[in-house]
Amino acid sequence: MAVGFGVAVQKTSFATSGQCRRVIIACSKVGKGKTDACYKARQSAKTDCQAKIVAKAAGDGLLHLVEVNNEHNHPVNPSTARFLNCYKKMAGSRKQESVGQSNGQGSSRPDEIECEDSTKIGRLKLAKGDDEAVYQFFANMQNKDPNFFYLVDLNDHGCLRSLFWADGRCRTAYQYFGDVVSVDTTLLTEKYDLPLILFVGMNHHGQLVLLGCSLISNETVQTYTWLFKAFQTCMLGICPNSIVTDYSKAIQGAVLDVFSGARHRLCLSSIMKKVPGKLKGHPDFKAIKRALKKAAFDSLKVDEFEKCWMKMIVDHGLENNDWLASLYENRHMWVPAFLKNTFWAGMSVSQRGETISTYLNGHVYPKTSLKQFFSKYDMILQSKYKKEAEADSESHKTPLLISKFYMEEQLSKLYTFNMFKKFQEELKATMYCDVLLIQMDGPLINFQVKECSFIEDGKATENKDHEVLYNTDKLEIQCICGSFEFCGILCRHALSIFKFQQIFEIPSHYILGRWKKDYKRLHAVDRSLNDMQVDNVVERYDYLTMRCLHLAELGFISDDRYQVALKLLKEVEKSLLDDGICRDRQPRLLSFGMNSNENVQNLLLAQLGTSEGNKNSNSLQVKRRGRPPKKAKEPNMEMLARPNKEQDQYDHQTIGNPRMQWIYQQILQDDQIPKAPSGRRTG
Numbered sequence: 151m152a153v154g155f156g157v158a159v160q161k162t163s164f165a166t167s168g169q170c171r172r173v174i175i176a177c178s179k180v181g182k183g184k185t186d187a188c189y190k191a192r193q194s195a196k197t198d199c200q201a202k203i204v205a206k207a208a209g210d211g212l213l214h215l216v217e218v219n220n221e222h223n224h225p226v227n228p229s230t231a232r233f234l235n236c237y238k239k240m241a242g243s244r245k246q247e248s249v250g251q252s253n254g255q256g257s258s259r260p261d262e263i264e265c266e267d268s269t270k271i272g273r274l275k276l277a278k279g280d281d282e283a284v285y286q287f288f289a290n291m292q293n294k295d296p297n298f299f300y301l302v303d304l305n306d307h308g309c310l311r312s313l314f315w316a317d318g319r320c321r322t323a324y325q326y327f328g329d330v331v332s333v334d335t336t337l338l339t340e341k342y343d344l345p346l347i348l349f350v351g352m353n354h355h356g357q358l359v360l361l362g363c364s365l366i367s368n369e370t371v372q373t374y375t376w377l378f379k380a381f382q383t384c385m386l387g388i389c390p391n392s393i394v395t396d397y398s399k400a401i402q403g404a405v406l407d408v409f410s411g412a413r414h415r416l417c418l419s420s421i422m423k424k425v426p427g428k429l430k431g432h433p434d435f436k437a438i439k440r441a442l443k444k445a446a447f448d449s450l451k452v453d454e455f456e457k458c459w460m461k462m463i464v465d466h467g468l469e470n471n472d473w474l475a476s477l478y479e480n481r482h483m484w485v486p487a488f489l490k491n492t493f494w495a496g497m498s499v500s501q502r503g504e505t506i507s508t509y510l511n512g513h514v515y516p517k518t519s520l521k522q523f524f525s526k527y528d529m530i531l532q533s534k535y536k537k538e539a540e541a542d543s544e545s546h547k548t549p550l551l552i553s554k555f556y557m558e559e560q561l562s563k564l565y566t567f568n569m570f571k572k573f574q575e576e577l578k579a580t581m582y583c584d585v586l587l588i589q590m591d592g593p594l595i596n597f598q599v600k601e602c603s604f605i606e607d608g609k610a611t612e613n614k615d616h617e618v619l620y621n622t623d624k625l626e627i628q629c630i631c632g633s634f635e636f637c638g639i640l641c642r643h644a645l646s647i648f649k650f651q652q653i654f655e656i657p658s659h660y661i662l663g664r665w666k667k668d669y670k671r672l673h674a675v676d677r678s679l680n681d682m683q684v685d686n687v688v689e690r691y692d693y694l695t696m697r698c699l700h701l702a703e704l705g706f707i708s709d710d711r712y713q714v715a716l717k718l719l720k721e722v723e724k725s726l727l728d729d730g731i732c733r734d735r736q737p738r739l740l741s742f743g744m745n746s747n748e749n750v751q752n753l754l755l756a757q758l759g760t761s762e763g764n765k766n767s768n769s770l771q772v773k774r775r776g777r778p779p780k781k782a783k784e785p786n787m788e789m790l791a792r793p794n795k796e797q798d799q800y801d802h803q804t805i806g807n808p809r810m811q812w813i814y815q816q817i818l819q820d821d822q823i824p825k826a827p828s829g830r831r832t833g
Contacts, residue, residue, distance in 0.1 A: 151228070151231045151232055151237050152228060152231075153226055153228060153231075154226030154227045154228035154230075154231045155177050155178065155179070155199075155201070155222060155224075155226045155231060156177070156178030156179070156194075156231065156234040156235070156236045156237070157175055157176070157177065157178055157236055158175070158176055158177070158178045158180060158236065159173065159174070159175055159176075160174040160175065160176040160180055160202065161173070161174040162174075169207065169211075170207060170213065171206065171207045172204070172205070172206050172207070173204075173205050173213065174202055174203075174204050175202060175203050175205075176199070176201065176202035177199040177200075177201040177202065177222060178194070178234065178236060179194075179195070179196050179197045179198075179199040179222075179224055180196065180198070180199055180200070180201075180202070181196040181198060182196055182198045183195055183196030183197075183198075194234075197223055197224045198223070199222050199223050199224060200219055200221070200223070201219050201220060201221060201222045202217070202219050203215060203217065203218050203219075204216050204217035204218075230304075232304070232306065233308065274309070274310045274311060274312070274313070274345070274365055274366070274367040275345070275367070276310070276520065277343075277519055277520065277521070279521050280519065280520040280521050283520060283521040283524045283525070284313070284520070284524070286524075287524040287527065288300060288315070291315070291317060295317050295318045296318070296695070297317070297318035297321060297695050297696075297699060298315070298316075298317050298318065299315065299316050299317075299321065299384045300313070300314065300315035300316075301313075301314045301315075301380040301383070301384070303376050303380075310367075311366075311367050311373075312364065312365065312366045312367060312373060312376055312377060313364060313365045313366075314362065314363070314364040314377060314380040314381065314384070315362070315363055315364075316349075316361065316362035316363070316381075316384050317531075318695075318699050319360075319531070319535070319699075319703075320360050320361050320362055321384065321385065321696070321699070322696065322699040322700060322702070322703055323351060323353070323359045323360070323361060324351065324361050324362075324385050324388070325696065325700065326353070326354075326669070326670060326703075327351035327352060327353050327354075327359055327361075327495075328351060328361065328385065328388060328390055329351075329390060329391045329392065329493070329495065329664075330351060330352060330390060330391065330392045330393075330394070330493065330494055330495040330497050331349055331350070331351055331361060331390040331392070331393050331394070332349075332350050332351070332393075332394040332395075332417075332497045332498075333347065333348075333349060333393065333394070333395045333396070333401070334347065334348040334349075334350055334508055334509065335347050335395070335396045335398075335401075336420075336508050337510075337514065338366075338369065341516045342514075342516050342518075343516065343517060343518065343519060344514060344518055344519070344520060344523055345365055345366055345367070346363065346364070346365060346514075346523070347363070347364040347365075347366060347377065348360065348362075348363055348364075348508075348509055348510070349361040349362040349363070349364075349381060350509050351495075351497075352495040352496055352497055353538060354566050354569070354664060354665055354666065354667070354669040354670075355538065355541040355542075355545070355566045355567075355568045355569070356496060356566075356568045356569060356572070357534075357537060357538060357541065357568075358507070358508075358509045358534075359534070359538070360509060360531065360534065361381075361385075362381055362384060364377050364380075364381075365520070369398065369400050369401075370400055371400045371403040371404055371407075373400075374400055374401050374403075374404030374405075375403075375404040375407050375408060377404070378404050378405065378407075378408035378409060379408055382408060382409075386696075389409050389411055389412055390409065390412050391412060391413065391493070392412055392413045392414075392415065392492055392493065392494055392497075393405060393409055393412045393413070393414055393415070394415045394416075394417055394494070394497050394498050395414070395415075395416065395417065396416070396417055396420050397416045397417070397420060397421055397424070397477075397480075397484070402414070402480075402483075413489075413492045414483060415483055415484065415489055415492075415494065415498055416480065416483045416484040417484075417498055417506070418446065418484050418485075418486070418498055418499050418500075419498070419499050419506050421477070421484055422442075422443070422446075425439055425442065426439075428473045429471075429473075432466070432468075434466045437466065438462065438466050438468070441458070441461070441462035441465070441466075442462060443502060444458060445458035445459050445462060445485075446484075446485055446486065447486070447500075447501060447502040448502070449485070449486075449487045450487065450616070450630045450631060451487060451630070452487050452488060454487070455481070455485055455487050455488075459478060459481075486500045486501075486632075486636075489636075490631070490632025490635055490636050491632060491635050492635065492636070493635060493636070493637075493638060494636055494637065495637065495638065495664065496637045500636055500637070509534075510530065513526065513530050539706070541566065541567065541568060542667075543708075544567045545565075545566040545567045545568075545667040546667065547567070548562070549562050549567060549570055549571075549574075552574060552577070552578060553577065555577070555649075555654050556654045556655055557577070557645075557648070557654055557655060557656045558573075558574065558577055560655060560656055561573050561656060561661070564661060564666050564667070565665050565666060565667065566665060566666070566667045566669075567667075569639070569665035572639050573639055573640070576633075576639060576640065576641055576642045576645060577642070577645055579601075579642040580642050580645050580646045580649060582601055582602045582603075582642075583599050583600065583601050583602070583642055583643060583646040584599070584600045584602070585597055585598075585599055585646050585647060585650045586598045586599075586600065588617075593621050593622045593623040593624075594619065594620070594621055594622075595619075595620045595621075595622065596617065596618075596619055596620075597617070597618045597619075597620060597647055597650075598615055598616070598617060598618070599615070599616045599617075599618055599629075599643040599646050599647070600613070600614075600615055601613065601614045601615070601616065601642070601643070616629055616630050616631055616643045617629075617630045618630070618643050618644060618647050620647050620651070622651070625653070625657040625659075626657075626659075627640075627644045627647060627648070627660075629641050629643045629644050631643060634660065638662040638664055638665060639662075639665075640656070640660055670700075670703055670704060671704060698719075701715060701719075702715070
């Protein structure tokens with residue numbers, strides 16, 4: 151039942167004493183059945199499935215497995231298996247087992263409320279018209295998106311318990327930005343009517359991107375385990391490097407079970423929001439809140455946090471506070487001093503005053519119903535995609551520089567606009583930093599950076615001292631604040647050391663590809679050099695679908711790219727539909743027709759350089775207003791002198807040829823970024 155198929159006793163053998171000597175338990179679809187289409191359409195139709203187990207009696211009087219075959223020749227469905235005839239007798243016992251597990255391993259959060267009505271336990275609460283809205287939403291998504299994924303979880307009575315879905319854009323975004331995932335459970339609080347959970351990531355512009363959605367009926371370990379497994383299945387089994395969640399023991403247990411290899415972090419901002427509700431009745435509430443923030447945000451080292459925490463507990467007599475005791479027990483999962491050696495892509499706060507916005511800010515309100523949410527789901531996503539496209543366009547403009555340091559010019563050409571602005575803020579703040587040399591040990595130099603107080607966001611900052619370790623041979627730098635490891639941007643303290651050491655070019659290992667303006671293109675090209683080798687038809691289909699979605703991500707940014715991508719897809723489709731391809735196993739890219747869009751041809755000729763169109767370049771010129779264009783450079787005579795046969799062979803290159811990878815890069819590249827010279831640069 152857990153895997154999703156029915157069972158049947160295929161054969162048994164008993165001794166005269168009545169003891170079972172041999173038994174074969176097979177899949178319920180064993181046997182050939184009928185051949186007519188009406189019979190084959192039934193859910194119970196036989197498919198001659200060979201999945202089975204064989205057991206024989208041994209001398210100890212027990213049955214021992216002697217043969218096991220777990221391979222099915224038909225799809226399995228765990229969501230509907232419980233309705234098969236062979237499992238109907240087990241419904242009562244399974245229900246008792248589920249209740250027992252829920253009582254023993256359920257969520258220990260004090261703010262979780264269990265419904266007293268047993269008919270509502272494990273059942274998603276739907277208002278009038280919500281069921282129809284869910285059906286219409288999923289039908290529409292499947293019609294327009296072939297890569298739409300969803301999974302449904304039903305309880306023992308066939309009622310909807312949990313629901314997970316992700317469209318093609320979400321699944322593609324995970325391929326780029328799935329290294330750090332945040333599980334947003336904000337809407338599960340009592341003031342919202344929508345029990346919605348969001349999986350979100352951070353793109354290369356520092357914007358939140360949607361990776362998946364879910365509706366759940368309760369907050370138990372079993373529910374979250376099912377949800378995380380559904381997410382993992384949707385993303386082809388690829389687990390995130392780091393995951394950020396709310397503070398809940400139910401979620402912690404599920405993360406440990408499903409994402410055991412990921413670094414788990416509890417959202418610090420959500421913990422701070424719960425402080426008033428947990429401690430407001432205490433007479434020293436305000437002083438406790440200040441001490442808690444100081445311990446969390448101002449402690450650069452673990453021992454500093456330990457001292458501040460113990461002082462807060464002793465000074466205010468909080469030794470018996472269970473909530474604070476639980477927080478301290480899990481301190482390695484939420485205190486920045488314990489987590490600064492892990493990359494979080496800005497998905498959680500690390501400094502006082504920082505806030506993390508939610509993906510649905512301004513779109514969902516406490517009284518928003520499920521029906522209303524589905525009605526504007528597409529509009530919400532379109533607004534987010536539009537902002538990402540605008541950020542892509544903005545990043546190709548030249549930003550205003552505030553200094554004459556080469557490092558600023560260097561990153562202005564590489565980073566997206568939003569990420570460059572963050573670097574620029576750190577560079578600007580170096581004017582408040584004084585560098586003191588503390589100790590030298592060969593190539594290792596220990597510095598102390600004194601950060602003077604200044605006004606930031608209208609508030610005065612405090613004086614702070616930061617230790618910075620610098621290796622002159624390897625050009626490696628490590629600050630006690632851990633800013634680069636935490637968010638991928640060099641901090642003001644590290645930049646101050648570079649300036650002090652007359653290093654005005656950022657070393658390549660401190661330029662994070664994650665924040666580059668051409669990150670998607672680089673990621674796609676890198677994947678093209680390591681194509682997945684699969685022998686299964688389903689896996690081939692999934693992999694090709696994901697690759698096409700990558701191309702869609704690169705092609706929708708501008709009209710020119712869209713036209714080029716559309717033209718190439720049409721030509722590839724023609725090539726695959728050519729029966730001759732299958733015979734000689736030599737797929738080729740058909741030459742572009744003479745009646746193709748003139749805009750597309752001009753762009754292709756400009757990017758590919760050599761084509762038969764060069765023989766008659768005047769025919770491709772278009773009249774335009776203003777000063778006439780300068781005379782084009784003479785074409786490559788060696789290429790033009792190539793024999794016709796060789797030219798045709800050049801034009802009709804195979805899809806699998808490495809030259810196609812070069813074409814792929816050249817067509818999609820907006821501008822060439824000159825590589826900065828390596829080594830030191832002064833001035």
